[in-house]
Amino acid sequence: MDKISKECSMPESxxxxxxxxxxxxxxxxxxxxxxxxxxFEYFKLWVVNALLTALTLGIYSAWATVRxxxxxxxxxxxxxxxxxxxxxxxxxxxxxxxAVVALIIYMVTLQFKPTLGAILGIxxxxxxxxxxxxxxxxxxxxxxxxxxxxxxxxxxxxxxxxVIIWPLLGVLSFGLLYxxxxxxxxxxxxxxxSYGTTQFHFSAKTWDYGKPALIAAAVMLVFGLVALGVIxxxxxxxxxxxxxxxxxxxxxxxxxxxxxxxxxxxxxHIEEHNFxxxxxxxxxxxxxxINVLLTILTLGLYLPAAKIRMIKYMAENIRLExxxxxxxxxxxxxxxxxxxxxxxxxxxDFGV
Numbered sequence: 001m002d003k004i005s006k007e008c009s010m011p012e013s014x015x016x017x018x019x020x021x022x023x024x025x026x027x028x029x030x031x032x033x034x035x036x037x038x039x040f041e042y043f044k045l046w047v048v049n050a051l052l053t054a055l056t057l058g059i060y061s062a063w064a065t066v067r068x069x070x071x072x073x074x075x076x077x078x079x080x081x082x083x084x085x086x087x088x089x090x091x092x093x094x095x096x097x098x099a100v101v102a103l104i105i106y107m108v109t110l111q112f113k114p115t116l117g118a119i120l121g122i123x124x125x126x127x128x129x130x131x132x133x134x135x136x137x138x139x140x141x142x143x144x145x146x147x148x149x150x151x152x153x154x155x156x157x158x159x160x161x162x163v164i165i166w167p168l169l170g171v172l173s174f175g176l177l178y179x180x181x182x183x184x185x186x187x188x189x190x191x192x193x194s195y196g197t198t199q200f201h202f203s204a205k206t207w208d209y210g211k212p213a214l215i216a217a218a219v220m221l222v223f224g225l226v227a228l229g230v231i232x233x234x235x236x237x238x239x240x241x242x243x244x245x246x247x248x249x250x251x252x253x254x255x256x257x258x259x260x261x262x263x264x265x266x267x268x269h270i271e272e273h274n275f276x277x278x279x280x281x282x283x284x285x286x287x288x289x290i291n292v293l294l295t296i297l298t299l300g301l302y303l304p305a306a307k308i309r310m311i312k313y314m315a316e317n318i319r320l321e322x323x324x325x326x327x328x329x330x331x332x333x334x335x336x337x338x339x340x341x342x343x344x345x346x347x348x349d350f351g352v
Contacts, residue, residue, distance in 0.1 A: 029322040035315040037075035039305030045071055046304040062093035072311065073143065078320060086149070087142035095138070129159030140193055154192035162188035179209035186264060195270060204267035212259040216252050223248050254281050254288070265318055272323040279317050287313045 049064035066089045073085040106124060110117025133154050140150040166181035183206050190202035227241055258279045265277035291306035 028324075029326070031079045031320040031322055031326075033315040033318045033320070034077045035075055035308075035312045036077060037071065037308050037311070039308045042071060042308050043301075043304040059093075062096060063089040065089075065092050069142075076311075076315060078145065079326065081146050084144045085142055086144055087138070091138075091142075129156055129163050132163050133159050136189065136193075145195070148196045151194045151197070152192055153194070154188065158188060158192065179213050180206045182209050182260075190268060198271055201269045202267055203269060204263055208263050208267070209260070212255070212263075216256065219248065219252060251281075254284050258284055261314075273326075274321045274323070275318065276321055277318050279314075283313065283317070 045067060049060070049067060052060040053064050066085070066087055069085040069087070073083040076083045102124065106117065106120050109120055133152070133156065136154070137152040140152040143150045162185050166177070166184045170176075170178040170181040183204055186204065187202045190200045193200045223245060227245065230241060231238055258281050261279050262277045265275045268275040287309055291302070291309055294302040295306055
């Protein structure tokens with residue numbers, strides 16, 4: 001697959017002084033992401049992981065997760081520098097053991113002490129925002145770029161609003177508040193994430209999600225009315241309705257994926273640097289069609305390569321618009337991280 005590598009530069013602006021002066025340059029660069037992984041390489045990794053996980057009754061799954069993530073991270077490049085995944089299998093295993101033990105205790109208690117089990121269930125539900133925060137913090141901290149780790153810092157109540165309250169309001173409003181809930185979820189994840197100590201910023205508005213939601217709802221309404229008309233006026237054609245409705249729903253799904261991803265990355269910023277995306281419906285449809293057909297023809301064996309194909313498509317359509325010197329940006333972040341004095345591995349992955 002073709003690799004995208006475009007670089008645009010703005011004219012230099014030079015300011016002079018009557019005394020000693022230095023040239024100051026301000027350069028804008030378009031830096032595309034690039035994924036260099038190969039489908040067959042990942043397939044071999046996937047097969048080994050699956051076999052060892054089965055042979056060890058699932059214990060090896062923690063090692064499999066680390067191997068998968070290290071492969072995917074190390075093949076994702078930005079500005080010719082790849083990302084790194086820093087977690088160890090033991091860290092993953094600890095989190096999973098905690099989750100499994102908690103689930104077993106809950107199920108046993110619910111079986112023999114229903115009242116106490118119900119109380120434990122409520123307690124686990126209340127703890128969900130905490131687990132979400134811990135999982136996000138772990139995954140951010142275990143990811144690094146240019147030797148600088150990512151971070152995530154959010155309070156319990158911020159997680160409650162994003163994970164429980166807003167989605168609940170979306171349901172209670174019969175979907176009217178779903179765009180707001182989705183925006184708040186993305187805002188929670190982005191605004192509390194940082195590269196070193198430099199925070200990301202999410203600038204999307206509720207209407208950015210509301211507009212495509214209205215378009216999708218209008219299309220569904222029109223085709224719903226058409227379907228009702230066909231059922232009432234020509235019952236013999238009812239059997240043909242799935243042939244019309246299924247393609248429409250497929251188009252709506254692709255429209256939703258493309259629109260949501262474009263909105264997300266076009267409203268993602270870090271300091272003066274902006275992200276951008278150019279996903280298209282034909283492009284995504286082509287990737288999905290090839291993946292589905294080859295997965296069916298190979299009885300599922302193409303799944304690992306399908307994942308790589310999708311990641312490559314995603315990476316090729318996301319770019320960083322660097323406004324100014326990335327070197328200075330890296331240096332500042334590196335110094336700030338050094339001042340944090342945080343130990344790696346304080347948060348465990350709870351698999352949320």
